[in-house]
Amino acid sequence: MIDLYYWPTPNGRKVTILLEETGLPYRVVPLNIGRGDQFTEEFLKLNPNHRMPAIVDHDPTGGGAPIGIFESGAIMMYLAEKAGKFWPQTLREKYEVTQWVIWQMANQGPKLGECGHFRRLGDTQGDQSYAVRRFTDEANRLYGVLNNRLYDRRYIAGDEYSIADMISYPWSVGWKAQGQDISEFKYFKRWFDEMRARPAVERGMAVGADLSDDPAKLPPEELERRKKILYNQRARPAPEK
CATH class of the missing domain: 1.20.1050.10 (Glutathione S-transferase Yfyf (Class Pi); Chain A, domain 2)
Incomplete structure (x- = not known):
């Protein structure tokens, strides 16, 4: 099973299209980027760039521990190689x-x-x-x-x-x-x-269609908070040794 950390944006939909085309089993883990779910400590361990999508493959080819991958291009290559479809290897x-x-x-x-x-x-x-x-x-x-x-x-x-x-x-x-x-x-x-x-x-393209928030139903202070999260990010301080 593949866990897909996902929100319905173009970058997320790239991966759901490929998963649907290959038929690989997957589970959507909603990652509400407006709410700030991408900044949790748990997710940062999977993706230090705090962006979605990311995946965890609990059944990697050849066995062994689960594999976590971030960046949609890398995810696409990994999944296509795993499925043996849509990325020729010659x-x-x-x-x-x-x-x-x-x-x-x-x-x-x-x-x-x-x-x-x-x-x-x-x-x-x-x-x-x-x-x-x-x-x-x-x-x-x-x-x-x-x-x-x-x-x-x-x-x-x-x-x-x-x-x-x-x-x-x-x-x-x-x-x-x-x-x-x-x-x-x-x-x-x-x-x-x-x-x-x-x-x-x-x-x-339809995956997660029911997840998105309607901005018209959010109070102004929440809209402003979300703008700051999405558009005004600066460097996250590194931990002290």
Whole structure:
């Protein structure tokens, strides 16, 4: 059994899509990031970066003690290797997939996240027009990267569906909030529509749909507390020896 420390965000949904595609047994451990569950001492032992998702595999290949893994890209690689699916292990094919997994972690996820952040922020913290323009344009560039990649192949890493597709899809679902029009990217849109129609993708995207809080029902002081937790973090002091 795999314990998945999870909240329904794009980074969490990458992993639930893969788990649904592989059929590996898993249990969701809700980690309410607005409430601050990611900062508990118990979770920091699993992920010193205090971010979700993270997993604990209680039945690792080859036996032995449970294995804990954080960072969604590493989790995707681990689970795909464990299942023997969606991450080919021959040299050329393996690194064709791997480079796009890392592209998503280093480019698509962070830049689209910043795009959404500044577009939601509006003028509540002063003039954000440069940041909004900067990250909206970068989001557009990244959709163009995928569009150009997909014009002559069915999936991101070639003709075979892989973790490169699963890791990239959840972040692209928010294209409207990112200020984009995916009808401009016809090859990307063809891929997007195919991904959305996969039953396991639909199931993975739906995991935890009942967990999220409705911001409209939270008091102003709680909303302010959550903003500080999510957006104004600084270094956590190291323990004294």
